Amino acid sequence: MPAQAVQPPGELDPQVAQLEPETQSLDPVAADASTVFARDDIVVRDPLESALMSEGERAALQAVADSEPGGSYYGGRPAFPATWSMMETDYVQTPFPQVTQLPISSGFGYRSGGFHGGTDIPLAPGQEIRPVANGVVSAVWQGDNPGGGGYAVFVDHNIDGQFVQSWYPHMQAGSIRVEVGQVVDISTVLGGVGSTGRSTGPHLHLEMKNSDYVSFDPLRWLQTRETRLEVG
Ligand SMILES: [Zn+2]
Incomplete structure (x- = not known):
């Protein structure tokens, strides 16, 4: 009836x-x-399904990104503003959505030696790293930076209209699969876990910045937004 x-x-x-x-x-x-x-x-809205881009969607956004003059940029605003403005999302994940319990070797905050601006997640070398949300790659380091980040990828996100940037340093040499200006979604593999730069063992130092370019606790932030996250 x-x-x-x-x-x-x-x-x-x-x-x-x-x-x-x-x-x-x-x-x-x-x-x-x-x-x-x-x-x-x-229609039941599946947030994961809606965050994944179709080929057409990705191509349309990539065309916008390709038409923007943006390049590598470090600061509290998007490197590719037109593309960024079209990519608002509310779906976030850990960089390892397939790993149910993330090990943590060093958390965000003060520790002996100074302030630790990210969370260290030790995983096997080569473990695939995905972005915490859809976004645009704003910088790529091929192991040639002075800051100790080794091979690193930076992604700009539009989270509910707010600027958020995520960092993925210490990647395995040669594992980076994205380039500056590339539109990525939550399924895109950025590269693999490594120990390049100033690092003593394979891990991802996940760091996230807000629009003031201040680092905030990435896992705490993800934990309040993402239901599947389990921190072990
Ligand atoms: Zn670290």
Whole structure:
């Protein structure tokens, strides 16, 4: 009886409501367009599914990025602003969505030796690293930077309209699969875990910056937004 089920009881047609079960007929209400299911009433929004881009969607956004003059940029604003403005998302994940329990060797915050601006996640060399959300690659280091980051990828995100940048340093040499200006989604592999730069063992130092270009606790932030995250 879907035709009745969509109506709150108070709005049932009295004639229909009074029918005995064995004499019920949908005929009287079937002609009333207001009693049919709208498509939006039965579509359940899957946030993961909606965050994944179709080929066409990605190509359209990439065309915008390719037309922008942006290049590597480090600061609290997007390197590719037009593309960034079109990529608002609310879906975030850890860089290792396939790993259910993330080991942490050093957390965000003060430690002996100074302030640690990210969270260290030790995983096997080559473990695939994905972006924490859809975004645009704003910088790539091929092991040639003085800061100790080794091979690194930086991605700009538009999270509910807010600028967020994520860093993925210490990647395995030669593992980086993206370039500056590339549109990425949550399924894109950026590269693999390594120990390049100032690092004592294979790990990802996940660091995230806000629009003031201040680092904030990445896993705490992800934990409050992402339901599948389990930190071990
Ligand atoms: Zn670190």
